[in-house]
Amino acid sequence: MGSSIVLSGGSGFLGWHTRVLARALGLPAPHLLTRDDLARPARLAGLVDGADRVLHVAGVNRGTPTEVKDGNEGAATALAEAIQQCATPPKTVVFANSTQAGNGTPYGDSKAAAAERLADATRWCGSEFVDLRLPNLFGEHGRPHYNSVVATFCRLLADGGTPRVQDDKALDLVHVQDAARALLGVEGADLVPARRTVSDLAQTLGTYARTYRRTEIPALTDPFDLKLFNTYRSHCFPGHYPMPLQRHTDARGGLVEVVKAHGDGGQTFFSTTRPGVTRGEHYHLSKVERFVVVRGEAEIRLRRVLHDDVVTFRVTGDKPVVVDMPTMWVHHITNVGTDDLLTLFWTNEIFDPDRPDTYAEKVSP
Incomplete structure (x- = not known):
């Protein structure tokens, strides 16, 4: 067979x-x-x-x-x-x-x-x-x-x-x-x-829900907690996204709190992306990954693995929002603006090349 x-x-x-x-x-x-x-x-x-x-x-x-x-x-x-x-x-x-x-x-x-x-x-x-x-x-x-x-x-x-x-x-x-x-x-x-x-x-x-409504990440002290939180997040998607972030401004400029993680800090990094370029095209089985566009305009697209429907979010650095990638959803981010895109990424764990929890697949198969 x-x-x-x-x-x-x-x-x-x-x-x-x-x-x-x-x-x-x-x-x-x-x-x-x-x-x-x-x-x-x-x-x-x-x-x-x-x-x-x-x-x-x-x-x-x-x-x-x-x-x-x-x-x-x-x-x-x-x-x-x-x-x-x-x-x-x-x-x-x-x-x-x-x-x-x-x-x-x-x-x-x-x-x-x-x-x-x-x-x-x-x-x-x-x-x-x-x-x-x-x-x-x-x-x-x-x-x-x-x-x-x-x-x-x-x-x-x-x-x-x-x-x-x-x-x-x-x-x-x-x-x-x-x-x-x-x-x-x-x-x-x-x-x-x-x-x-x-x-x-x-x-x-209930604690997870109250914490996450504030765009904060609850303390994920062991693998079971992470699995339970990812289960809760799956019921929030896509209706709860994107989640707006509060911008604090004064005469000096502005400040936005992007990640507030209770417990371990995880890993934060940023990327620049030229106009028309796409990053991502993969999914995770357990990792929590957060996207926040800081400057420029982008389109974030996601598709549940083994499904066809695609969810799309249009985001801009002028109004920073949180879009957290749900586990087992293929995702990518594309610069749809005319200038370089600056995106901040956060994950709940430090990247381990021996166990990357990253599986290549295109959003549009």
């Missing part, structure tokens, strides 16, 4: 993040299985035949007990039958299972049954089977009231609301990009969850 990676559920939350990570790592673009493929085992067998890695992410976690049971067990049964029909079985089959598997609920029991059917099929044909039991996943572009309470709180705060805690329990949380790394078999993938209560999340995200 044409691709060595086959993915079900590729349009969902975890599926999209897995495709973005595969793209960033230079892996083959996964072949995406459709619902129609999963409903036709003979066709499905041809699609997974000889694959290096089959990632089964598709599942049902909302609906009636029957819908949840049939959705999870039916898809796994179809894939299991297809694997057994392959002339050359896939090398590895990875199932995005849940830590709730077998917990007595329709969802948990159907996930456990799905894992058992895939384990039997791969054992029969000799494929490696990875039963990846994932806790609560959160991350950029999660669906409120569906993917996680983190997404729900982020959306409420981005819209100016206040999260309400109804069931203050402890949650084991893993960022969705870490789950994607485990799915793809990336060496060093870390699935050790961070435990936070629902009230802790509400308080932390």
Whole structure:
């Protein structure tokens, strides 16, 4: 077949993040299985035949007990039958299972049954089977009231609301990009969850929202904090941008506070760009990057990875504003004026050439 990676559920939350990570790592673009493929085992067998890695992410976690049971067990049964029909079985089959598997609920029991059917099929044909039991996943572009309470709180705060805690329990949380790394078999993938209560999340995200409304960067003391902040930022984009900066003036001239970062200072640099020249054409998986045009006129354009729509901001040094690049959005800045453009950039981390977190791609593919 044409691709060595086959993915079900590729349009969902975890599926999209897995495709973005595969793209960033230079892996083959996964072949995406459709619902129609999963409903036709003979066709499905041809699609997974000889694959290096089959990632089964598709599942049902909302609906009636029957819908949840049939959705999870039916898809796994179809894939299991297809694997057994392959002339050359896939090398590895990875199932995005849940830590709730077998917990007595329709969802948990159907996930456990799905894992058992895939384990039997791969054992029969000799494929490696990875039963990846994932806790609560959160991350950029999660669906409120569906993917996680983190997404729900982020959306409420981005819209100016206040999260309400109804069931203050402890949650084991893993960022969705870490789950994607485990799915793809990336060496060093870390699935050790961070435990936070629902009230802790509400308080932390509320602090982030209040701080960020002032264009300030909250203290990001550990990798989990950065992932949580980037998740919140994804719900602010594009509606909150550009964010105006206050200019203080007196007889001597003017002053604009561009970056106020609580905690580590990160790295600040500036560039000059000649008329008509474009800088950027890349995206980041975790880095926070701020653009502020100090002099001249520019157009900042962004596109979410694996999507087509482009967001455009026209900015000028006469009225300085903040545009922070959301993670997993390709971006560039073009001098559209007649004079040299002066732009100030800030990132939350000092550039490391061995781990640049910068992946080349054009905004206009």
